[in-house]
Amino acid sequence: MDFGIATAVTDEGIRPHVLAAALEEKGFDSLYLPEHSHIPVSRESPYPGGELPRGALRNLDPFVALAAAATVTSKLRLGTAVALMIQRDLFYTAKEIASLDLLSDGRVVFGVGAGWNIEEMRNHGVDPRTRGALLTEQLQALKAIWTQDEAEFHGKHVDFDPVYSWPKPVRKPHPPIYVAGQGPAGLKRLAEHADGWLPHAATPPEELRRVRSWLAGQGREDVRISVFGAPADPDLLRGLVEAGVDEVSLILPTLPEAETLESLDKLAKTIEPLRA
Template sequence: MRLGLALPTFGPDARPEGILRVSRTAEEMGYDSLWTGDRVLAPLVPGAPYPSADGVMPRVYENHMDPLVALTFAASHTTRVRLGTSTLNGLWQPPIMLARSLTTLDVLSGGRLSVGLGLGWMPDEYAAVSVPWKGRGARLDETLDVLREYWTSDVFSHEGPLFTIPETVVGLKPGQRPGPPVLLAAFTPSGLRRIGRRLDGWLPVAMPLPALMGMWDVIRKAAVEAERDPAALHMALRVNPELTDSRTDPERMPWAGTIDQYIDYARAAAEAGVHELFVDFGQTPATLAERIDLAGRFIEGVRRG
């Protein structure tokens, strides 16, 4: 199982020196990937509750960087680790602009990009970028169409319900062919089936492993029904640890526990068949130095097992 680490693109460590230090240290430690998230707003009173137990958006989101610019900076200071978005809200810009940005990053990084898309949870952000909250599924499907056309065609045009692109030459091609892998964060039955039908993988968040693998079975079944190879799909599991000083009851994992409990969870995930797991210590109150220490303890513990 590949292991990844979230970059400090939120909170007080979202600075050049933070990204530089985490990027280089992660690569030296043997991590396989680096990940960023996406925010454009931090409302005082969000229009929808944050998808967590208490419904409160983490304060770290009040200071946020552009995820693709941050990954480009990380790419320039690394040579091996893959670079992923978890998640990029890909509906906030026209798909032709998204295709250009993603292609550029894949080229500049030497073909190391993994595109993790999400639909977000807060209508306020859609209002801020003048994109309708309703109809997100249809907008996503047409965006995926444009990305694939852009990456695989030397000349293409597009005319759909939402977007019209005049015929154009596309000279710049991504380093990965036919294009960077595109994964989706989705949890509804329709979202899971969409992954199986047309995406390259899934971006779940940490949950009890029986539930996780049950949802993965839905994706794999949809792939078979669409005459796609389910073995070609990739699962990259996000873990947002809430670290405690003493061991928690097993039923509280993976939502809260010690670093050793999270190491055990990662080992169990590998045995269950998870392809990749990445951890975000940025939602803990740890300092940058403490985050790096935790990252070292985590990868050493998982690899030792």
């Protein structure tokens, strides 16, 4: 099983290039960064994990931060968990990801979710009621842009005639797309349009096994399961190993450089016995 780090890189903590270099040096396999364009001051949407973390207010743009990480690493996978695709321009996002994939020699993992902050998505002109259907069409359209010289797409929410868009990603046929979501609609999107699943760390092992079996029944034995944001609990991690997940990203608090490097040393020691 692979081990990565999930964290919010902000203006108050360790810089992304320093973090990434340390992760690769200490043997971690991946780095996953979240995304919020902003957080509305007046809102009703509760944060799924309880109290809104400070990192959600101050996170750097994930693709800028991952580009910095790419310059000092050669093996570390560079991912989003999650990018809020429904709030993004389709064509700029396709180019950003393809550019990052080119500059990193094919190390991008594009993790996406439908989002939880209703007020944030409304500020982007997104109807929360149709965000799932929009995301599904966006993923289909991204694949067309990445793989076709003259790409076009005609759906209910995304519609465009043939376009040129370069660079194309290095990873073929395209960077792997991981999706979050554990309800029926999210799992349907996973089976039909994604390469990996991003369940949260509280997902019971029996549910992970059930979804793995269900995916196999859909002809999708190739889908990777990457559990996101797990605490450094040896018992929990052993359970995930036994459940057969492919990757776990450990949650890393946003801290200054020296404290972050100390935390990484502790995390590396925690996972060392599990790599055997």
